[in-house]
Amino acid sequence: MSKKITLGFAPTRRNIFSADAAIKFANLTRNKLNELEINYVDINDINADGLLYDDDGMHKIAKKFKNAEIDGLFLANENFGTEYECARLAKEFDIPVLLWGPKDEAPTADGSRLRDTQCGLFAIGKVLRRFQVPFTYLVNVDLEDPEFKQGICDFIKVCNIVKTFKNTRILQIGPRPFDFWSTMINEGELLEKFNISLSPIPLTELVQEIKHLQATNDPTITNVIEKLQSLAKIEITTENLRMVATLKVALTNKMHEYGCNAGAIQCWTALQDEIGILPYASESLLQDEGTPVTCETDIHGVISELLIEAATLGDEKAIFADVNCRHPEEKNGELLQHLGVFPFSTAKNQPVLPKSHFVFDYPGSVAFEAKDGNYTLCRFDGDNGQYSLLLGNAQTCAGPYEQGTYLWLKFANLNRFETKLVYGPYIHHIAAVRADVVPVLYEACKYLDITPDFYDPIEEDIQAYLRGDINSIVKEL
DSSP: OOTTOOEEEEEEOOTTSOHHHHHHHHHHHHHHHHHTTOOEEOOTTTSSSOOBOSHHHHHHHHHHHHHHTOSEEEEEESSSOOHHHHHHHHHTOOSOEEEEOOOOOOOOTTSOOSOOHHHHHHHHHHHHHHTTOOOEEOOSOOTTSHHHHHHHHHHHHHHHHHHHHHTOEEEEESOOOTTOGGGOOOHHHHHHHHOOEEEEEOHHHHHHHHHHHHHHTOHHHHHHHHHHHHHSEEOSOHHHHHHHHHHHHHHHHHHHHTTOSEEEEOOSSHHHHHHSSOSHHHHHHHHHTTOOEESTTOHHHHHHHHHHHHTTTTSSOOEEEEEEEEOSSOTTEEEEEESSOSOGGGBSSOOEEOSOOSSOSSSOOOBEEBOOSEEEEEEEEEETTEEEEEEEEEEEOOOOOOSSEEEEEEOSOHHHHHHHHHHSSOOSEEEEESSOOHHHHHHHHHHHTOEEEESSSOHHHHHHHHHTSOSOSOOOO
16 A cells, blocks of 8 residues: 555664563564555664664664655654654654554553553653654554554555655646636745745747657557547547647656646647647546646646645545536535546546537537545645645535536535635635545645645544544535
8 A cells, every 4th residue: 555655664662661572562563564565664673672772773773764765754662662762863854753652561460561652652742842843643552453554554645645745846838827816826935835846838848849749640649549539438520639649648748858747737728729629638638647737827726636646645536626606406515617627537427528618619628527425625725925725525416417527516514615715825726536535634734834724623523533533534414
């Protein structure tokens, strides 16, 4: 489950308590990580105990973990632990930190205690705060308790969100359309605050790439055409289908050229004047490949997609939608739709490449209804130097047919959601994924300098989930 994420595993002990017991539980923890197929770097070659407890070991461990480029640090408190060495090690990195220790056994027959693990967790937590190291706490449970598996798997997702966010470079193709003042962003702040960089290119550069592909008759175009024919009912001309495929290849090439993991494009109307199609079908293909491209040059929107998809470890693809209008009958129902940037893999019915859409009389859009289920919604946004992540859940409900890609969602209270979007700093574009990932997105915010924000009063439920007190925050609507 964690092929892309590597943890640094640092079990710790303190000398006053049983070293043998700490070694035993460290090895049991290793066995459990192996059973869960967690990718981790071990420290059993650092000293005879394979544990963290002194400065010499801490420096060796830090060097090893840095060379391995770990994505998260797992501090496993196998007895009372050495709190200052844990904090010193964590301070060497700017990555998520997981703190946990196995539940203490009963005192021995003579009344002595072997480990005092829980007491040490209190100490480590305090010293991590002194060092200003944010951390995630996995409650003091046994390795075989379901809370351990849930906690370690959720932490892997948190690491993936943080890694994705801090390594994002976005291909910006053209400026935002003049009418879309709502998608205005501060490029400098994104770099200064979050290390998110943009690679801006003019639309003409993309058009030149398309012309080059046409002139060389790139065979990749044929492969894309065949893929589209296998995925969708094609109603557009052969010429337009070829242009959809060519645009997709051109976008892929440009993202590779500039080292980008996502993009945002000025999707209308200059592009149609140049190549005669809408870009949405091409974008749908890219979405399925895990390189999302959003419309109206919505930079914050594509960041939202990257975050929410990373929260699923890429198992579910994110949709990008306009929050569009209220349901004609369902009080808490809302339409989420777009001309076609939903990934093909999210389709409930066979996708169609129609001749046109009622908004634009051009080919290149996609039409289908998205799959039923529970969705997590999120929107990364900000203004005036403050950034937050809007979070929540909604469930699909039946609704009228809509051109383009769409789904109808039922909220616990649509008024709360609507009011959040109006007061902002959010806009009418939102990312959604068919999974419950609100808790891991919430937890990731502490590592990203972003304020989590909710359109439903669910923060207590989220904290209960992260403690292992409840299995899910989703409730039937």
